[in-house]
Amino acid sequence: MAMENLKAELVVVGGGGAGLAAALGAAENGCRDIIVLEKAGSAAGSTAMAHDIFGAESPVQKRSGVEASRDELFKTAMEWAHWTRINPRIVRAFIDKSGDTIGWLENKGLRFELIQYYPNQVPLVRHSVKGHGHALMKTLRDNCLQQGVKILTRTPGKNILRNEKGGIAGVVAQAKDGEFTIAAPRVIITTGGYGNNKEMLKKYCANYHDTITYDGPPSNTGDGIRMATEIGAATAGLGTVNLHGPFIKPRSDSHWMKMDAEGPDGSQIRISLWFLAWEPAMLWVNKRGRRFIDEGYNLAFFAFGNAVALQPDGIVYTLFDSDNLRRIEKQGLVRPGAASRANWLPVSAATPLPGLEREVHKQADKGDLKISGSWDEIAGWMGADPAVLKATIEEYNISCDDKHDALFAKDRRHLLPLRTPPFYAVKGHIGLCDAYGGIRINEKMEALDAEDNPIPGLYAAGSTAGCWESESYCYRLTGHLVGFALNSGRIAGENAARYLSK
Ligand SMILES: Cc1cc2nc3c(=O)[nH]c(=O)nc-3n(C[C@H](O)[C@H](O)[C@H](O)COP(=O)(O)OP(=O)(O)OC[C@H]3O[C@@H](n4cnc5c(N)ncnc54)[C@H](O)[C@@H]3O)c2cc1C
Structure with missing residues (x-):
């Protein structure tokens, strides 16, 4: 009717x-x-x-x-x-x-x-x-x-x-x-x-x-x-616009990793691969292999959204090495995992994440993560000039040795060099809240x-x-x-x- x-x-x-x-x-x-x-x-x-x-x-x-x-x-x-x-x-x-x-x-x-x-x-x-x-x-x-x-x-x-x-x-x-x-x-x-x-x-x-x-x-x-x-x-x-991120595409459940530990409510701790991208001790580069932001900036990821949007195709690669991953496994995240959906349980900062390295390796065949002992191979996967990526990493490593980021003045506590293979690169894009x-x-x-x-x-x-x-x-x-x-x-x-x- x-x-x-x-x-x-x-x-x-x-x-x-x-x-x-x-x-x-x-x-x-x-x-x-x-x-x-x-x-x-x-x-x-x-x-x-x-x-x-x-x-x-x-x-x-x-x-x-x-x-x-x-x-x-x-x-x-x-x-x-x-x-x-x-x-x-x-x-x-x-x-x-x-x-x-x-x-x-x-x-x-x-x-x-x-x-x-x-x-x-x-x-x-x-x-x-x-x-x-x-x-x-x-x-x-x-x-x-x-x-x-x-x-x-x-x-x-x-x-x-x-x-x-x-x-x-x-x-x-x-x-x-x-x-x-x-x-x-x-x-x-x-x-x-x-x-x-x-x-x-x-x-x-x-x-x-x-x-x-x-x-x-x-x-x-x-x-x-x-x-x-x-x-x-x-x-x-x-x-x-309200941009935020980076996130991993598609934002499906397949990027959630189960840790060998329980949260305060007794349920198994789950974190997403993109929680690693938000960690301040990471190195971010655009698809050309150039660094463009202080990755530890106030830990405010709306600013990150703006900065990533200025990069070619709005793409960011999060780079880290094995030492950094193992450190996070032992010491936990610096930035507590944000809860945006009702069913996401935030992971408190400094909660050890046993099993993290193993679970990250399981993500390698999903298209958004490259693990390699060679930065040249990672540059090839990203489509970046290997010489540019290498120069970026060398410059960043020197900043870490000096404990002074001469480019973006990142907090010295978050300056960790990338020298221990295997190396990791996670591809991310940004989300639009409104x-x-x-x-x-x-x-x-x-x-x-x-x-x-x-x-x-x-x-x-x-x-x-x-x-x-x-x-x-x-x-x-x-x-x-x-x-x-x-x-x-x-x-x-x-x-x-x-x-x-x-
Ligand atoms: C995942 C997520 C998390 C967020 N978290 C926060 C947060 O924690 N804090 C914060 O401040 N902001 C947050 N935001 C942003 C915030 O939710 C929105 O900016 C805000 O709620 C907008 O309110 P609104 O009433 O204008 O629009 P909405 O709440 O989106 O309501 C608009 C409504 O209009 C309806 N509509 C559209 N067209 C028509 C039509 N032709 N006829 C009839 N109905 C129509 C829609 O169906 C919808 O129900 C978040 C956004 C998202 C997506």
């Missing part, structure tokens, strides 16, 4: 973090008849894949005696951005709301732990949510349903309708059996980023490579940006036209909106992608509710 046309006070297009926060923000401020349209099978989005939420002056920080001043974090964000490609009023609005949002979520039953993202991180702003993004989205969904919000899954928004006075008239949506219309005076667009739209990535993102894999949900194809621009919204901030920016908004999350006038009744929040981040992820504000989604969503919902009551 075809869907009937519907009526609502507010339609939210996109049921991820920003969308459900917007729907709740509106419902808690008196808006009734809210419909959320969700393209995928459940209202989850990339927010369900995440684990950390940025917050400043949150109840969690206050209880822990952490001083995370909103003023100082605003300055940090603007310093990072050099005041370019970013609207300071939007940044201010979201940072100011962020502590309150952590408390708002605590009141809904979520629990948080403050954790570091990189060594010596001050202040602690990363609120790791217990149960990760799955728990966050479940809580938001449950609260939406309690408030009477209708969530229509497998029902993408297609177009936004304007009335003859220039206001919003509703949304055209696509159900299984055909199109239908929801008449509504307010629409909030929260369709997430455009990470799964190769055309847009190629058009807007500098240094995009086909080797980059997208980690978010397939449904995030930038639909909201098209819908908003079709009715006169301007764009802003397109081209900002590609954000798009609809031009102001600090009330109102969508703007080319003259910066609000389009009455139209709002945008989360990754589909633009101008809240400059060209790359500001990791000093760890967790601020989900942070922005939730806070901009709440702000949009509250303003939409206020507008309705006028």
